[in-house]
Amino acid sequence: MSREDADLNERGKSHGRFADKGERPEDLEDLALGDDYALNPEYVDMVIDAADRGDAERLRELVGALRSEDVADLMGFLNADYREEIIPCLDSETLAEVLSELDENLREEVLDTVTPTALARALEELDSDDAADVVDDLEGEKRAQVLAAMDETDRAAIEQTLAYDDETAGRLMQREVLAAPQFWTVGQTIDHVRTAGDDLPELFFDVYIVDPAWRPIGAAAISQLLRASRETSLAEIMGPVTEITVDMDQEEVGYTFNKYHLISAPVIDAGGRLVGQITVDDIVGVIQDEGEEDILALAGVSDAGRDAGVWDVARSRLPWLVINTLTAALAASVIGVFQAEIAKLVTLAILMPVVASLGGNAGTQTLAVAVRALASRELNASNAVRIILREMAVGLVNGGVLAVIMGAATYAFFRDPMLCLTIGLALVINLFMAALSGILVPLALDKLDRDPAVSSPIFVTFVTDFMGFLSFLGLAALILL
């Protein structure tokens, strides 16, 4: 047990709420989760404590009280040794569910410790989309062994799913759907559900009404089926259907679900035929992931994964820092041109970073707003010119406000009206350039079908650094010296 764990344990024990509880098995889940359903740090300590004492029975009891989502969460808080002790506590179905919940790097680690046969049994418990997701993380030989050990139908379903590109609708969909012709009645449909059993998905929310060529022509929520009388025909209750094409990017799928408040949607192939369905519970994760990707991309960092080591984390951040070293050095070279001016008036060296810094911040603001608007499809050719003009105006307005503030501050400190004029003009120019690059760069990247969140910050920071130094020092050379 590390020192931090010991500290936490200490705290856990003094925590009145747990101290006097008898910890009967039925209380364990309450103990494990906070009011917001997040795992309690104190519970993690209890697990570590049991593992340290070698108390396998207690460990099994603690892990057994958790839902599989919480076991996956728990594993993220443990180190590799403790994780390995958890795995034998899980039955085949829980193991499968935990695997499908785990972050990629943890999952790869856990997969290494499970035998191909045990893995095959576990994967058979999952829906084809979730199972394919796990198999995708297996390397060459082990993947072959696991697939060989699986039931033939399950194997075929996984292989078909993996044939679609990563991050497309084909990967997210499950093949099992509830479909019916429009002349069926509600009663016939319900009877079909009662007998079809395994051919239907575990959970479903809509029945898709299809034509003889198996093309969706409408949909009805199953709560509508329940409301209607058994004699009602599906044609009477069906509404319009929002189809997803099998090669649609998952981010677009997320946009469509969010826009139309969909619970499930039919997936169609190039011929318009129904091949599966996507349900909203998978989309919630996609929307969460896409938002997180944008946050990390704007900060110039890729996700090294939960519990990654120092080297992996350092490596995930270096590319952007190295590129930034180049752009920062390039921007600084502008200062080199004005060495003589700085030597004459060192005050310039004090004020120039303020101009660059404020420009950088204003550029980041514009950029974040533009990236968000592009992601939510609120910015496109319809309003691009209007938004660009607005950003330019905002740059001038805020440049003007900051010019007055910094001008006044400069006068208070240096009593030099021409220096005030210089920094004021430089700020207006740099905030204008910040606005312009903050909106044009993401629009251009989007036009080129590149992710606007990924490389925009590099360009924008370079522009505002470069222009900050150039405008301030250049104006100083003209006005002051």
Added chain:
Amino acid sequence: MSREDADLNERGKSHGRFADKGERPEDLEDLALGDDYALNPEYVDMVIDAADRGDAERLRELVGALRSEDVADLMGFLNADYREEIIPCLDSETLAEVLSELDENLREEVLDTVTPTALARALEELDSDDAADVVDDLEGEKRAQVLAAMDETDRAAIEQTLAYDDETAGRLMQREVLAAPQFWTVGQTIDHVRTAGDDLPELFFDVYIVDPAWRPIGAAAISQLLRASRETSLAEIMGPVTEITVDMDQEEVGYTFNKYHLISAPVIDAGGRLVGQITVDDIVGVIQDEGEEDILALAGVSDAGRDAGVWDVARSRLPWLVINTLTAALAASVIGVFQAEIAKLVTLAILMPVVASLGGNAGTQTLAVAVRALASRELNASNAVRIILREMAVGLVNGGVLAVIMGAATYAFFRDPMLCLTIGLALVINLFMAALSGILVPLALDKLDRDPAVSSPIFVTFVTDFMGFLSFLGLAALILL
């Protein structure tokens, strides 16, 4: 029509895909939406064109072909005058749906143009949570007029919803639920649904099984009801239920839905009694919004709203820029202390912004990762110390790598080994401070129950600017001069 609109129109016309289409009414929806269900800019132009020609019939046809979500989207791309022309094209139900889809600032504008009576009729078409959302945007007198014109039951439901705090489960939930005692059979439950009609929500996905005190003890998906035979009792098919308390923050509700892949969840009051349900379609929007909020907060900007004017946008960005002026000036004051050193060696003025800039970027990286991990509950007391130590190590590693790169570049340009040593050491110190502040500041804010995304960037940028100048110029004074 503005020049940009004319430009776009021109482009729309030359776009082969639309040019030769006959535009029969049934084709209009296909014309309106791209493959990703986003509104086509060309369709927006067609609407503007019809409005400019005063062709009310064509306008009605174009707007009528759209779903209400797309009408709301369309309005976001139009200016206020065109928006006003759209409103008369909408029937009561569509108007209500459009209002509940619109962004807040557009909604307020549209609300001003609709009479209280028309508004009351429209709101009666909505679920109580959506209607309350709209009423919340009405000001004093108009709100009273609209509520007075409404049906008494609808008014009471809206007033009850508005009694809950903004951004809590109480605001998101709808009061109508499907609940049943555990001794009911599947057949009884289905018969109840067929007769209960208006007391049930428009769509529902789960039946909540309650005890006599109306406390949830289990839940069953309605697809399970369909599968089971009519004689099966609910007790046999019900599973565990994940309850949401009525005062839970919407961000926590989003976390819970995402974690357990929920489609709907029962909302309970302080006494544990069922008072409503939340469905996942409302949560998808919440998760999207929370992610967008973090992106904007990290960039130091609040959302001025779609189609906001120059002044509103400028105002939404000024607070952070003004604070940043203060912190940037404070950091620059460090440079003032070393004026004599810079006068002796102007090269220092060239290199010091590079140290500050790289520190700022490394700090932003750490911060973004920390904010994301806190939001997804992957960082808490269980692993905080481990993560802090890891970030410190990463700061030292990446500081070392950048020290070598910048050291070599400095030698190539200035041929001064001691200057290389100075910038190298300064980079290691500043990247270490960047890592430390990038992880400690968001953790501290989170501990104080403040949003870690909101004020962290100000602190972190200040630390890296200040330490960048201090470490580089201070070391230069010690080593070089």
